[in-house]
Amino acid sequence: NAGVTQTPKFQVLKTGQSMTLQCAQDMNHNSMYWYRQDPGMGLRLIYYSASEGTTDKGEVPNGYNVSRLNKREFSLRLESAAPSQTSVYFCASSSMGQLLDQPQHFGDGTRLSIL
Amino acid sequence: LAKTTQPISMDSYEGQEVNITCSHNNIATNDYITWYQQFPSQGPRFIIQGYKTKVTNEVASLFIPADRKSSTLSLPRVSLSDTAVYYCLVVPNAGKSTFGDGTTLTVKP
Numbered sequence: 631n632a633g634v635t636q637t638p639k640f641q642v643l644k645t646g647q648s649m650t651l652q653c654a655q656d657m658n659h660n661s662m663y664w665y666r667q668d669p670g671m672g673l674r675l676i677y678y679s680a681s682e683g684t685t686d687k688g689e690v691p692n693g694y695n696v697s698r699l700n701k702r703e704f705s706l707r708l709e710s711a712a713p714s715q716t717s718v719y720f721c722a723s724s725s726m727g728q729l730l731d732q733p734q735h736f737g738d739g740t741r742l743s744i745l
Numbered sequence: 746l747a748k749t750t751q752p753i754s755m756d757s758y759e760g761q762e763v764n765i766t767c768s769h770n771n772i773a774t775n776d777y778i779t780w781y782q783q784f785p786s787q788g789p790r791f792i793i794q795g796y797k798t799k800v801t802n803e804v805a806s807l808f809i810p811a812d813r814k815s816s817t818l819s820l821p822r823v824s825l826s827d828t829a830v831y832y833c834l835v836v837p838n839a840g841k842s843t844f845g846d847g848t849t850l851t852v853k854p
Binding site for chain 1: 779781786787788789843844845847
């Protein structure tokens with residue numbers, strides 16, 4: 631039972647390079663999220679997708695794009711990487727309960743360094 | 746989005762009960778309170794969620810007073826493996842909740 635799978639686990643990029651972080655969940659969840667976590671800090675929401683075909687900006691969307699490819703997959707793209715985007719990126723998913731999203735399930739993160 | 750305030754860090758000893766309080770003064774009527782735990786190099790993990798009064802599961806208890814402007818996560822008889830960062834979130838109906846910086850709990854032998 632994989633849960634939320636993120637690839638790659640580690641990546642080093644040069645400034646200006648582009649990259650797509652992949653995320654897939656096998657729990658049939660409707661909602662998916664992308665967060666970034668800088669050292670010693672909490673998670674900040676980058677983008678959110680309530681369902682297939684919909685996306686919404688979070689707290690820190692600048693410099694990122696997302697694609698909700700299907701119900702299972704939600705990718706995060708850095709078009710022109712900058713050193714300020716060095717961080718650990720977490721993907722999460724949750725189902726939608728009657729009144730609110732159910733608790734989120736997280737992947738193990740992608741550690742991204744931009745030189 | 747409702748903002749939460751938690752202590753930055755707490756220390757405890759094995760076997761003690763730990764209470765972490767979270768302030769959320771502008772919580773809305775339909776918001777729930779959710780707590781997550783995060784170990785180093787891992788994603789956060791759900792601990793407990795509640796709306797009002799008291800909720801208990803096999804891991805923790807959550808106490809929420811009538812005005813819901815704060816909540817307290819209670820961890821009974823902590824062990825070294827409970828050393829982690831604990832996040833309090835106010836979860837609105839739309840699902841876009843905000844993680845603060847959390848509380849770093851250090852359990853000492």
